Amino acid sequence: DQQVKQNSPSLSVQEGRISILNCDYTNSMFDYFLWYKKYPAEGPTFLISISSIKDKNEDGRFTVFLNKSAKHLSLHIVPSQPGDSAVYFCAANGRDDKIIFGKGTRLHILP
């Protein structure tokens, strides 16, 4: 039973345009959400997070939106750059101290 779902295995976006990666979760006890970026043969790199008391958090080109009623969050990258090509993992943290990851979305930035 997947508690964190990333339904798009891959996404292709033109360089300079906006990339939108989506994530759904099922556990209402999750109160902290994170996005990680992963290049091949490397560990995940923390990108941005959001607490359940907020609905938006912005850091440079990256913005995460949280819709608690829909149990949905999204990561916006604008403008998309070639170095953004990677696998992006959505993750959620509840009160049991474990982070639950989605399966990831592979983002391809096209020239």
Next chain:
Amino acid sequence: DTGVSQDPRHKITKRGQNVTFRCDPISEHNRLYWYRQTLGQGPEFLTYFQNEAQLEKSRLLSDRFSAERPKGSFSTLEIQRTEQGDSAMYLCASSLMGLAAQETQYFGPGTRLLVL
């Protein structure tokens, strides 16, 4: 600024052999986590430590797996009698758990294990 380091980066072993991996967390971090990642999946939680105490173990962690963090700094993950199904990327992460309940975990580069 040194992040989380893991050693070795790659390990090839024969089925039935024992392997041990090491993780050095970010120095001031009191929590250390082990995850396993297989192809097409996100990282899956295995176990974690707060200082030297092992607080939780996943059901994924069979009796052949053991983890230690003897002095509350580095940690080792040992797999005994390896099986081909153990082939995966083993990731270590660390975090600083303070008064704020929410923590961000920072990952190392991982150890890729191949069991032949």
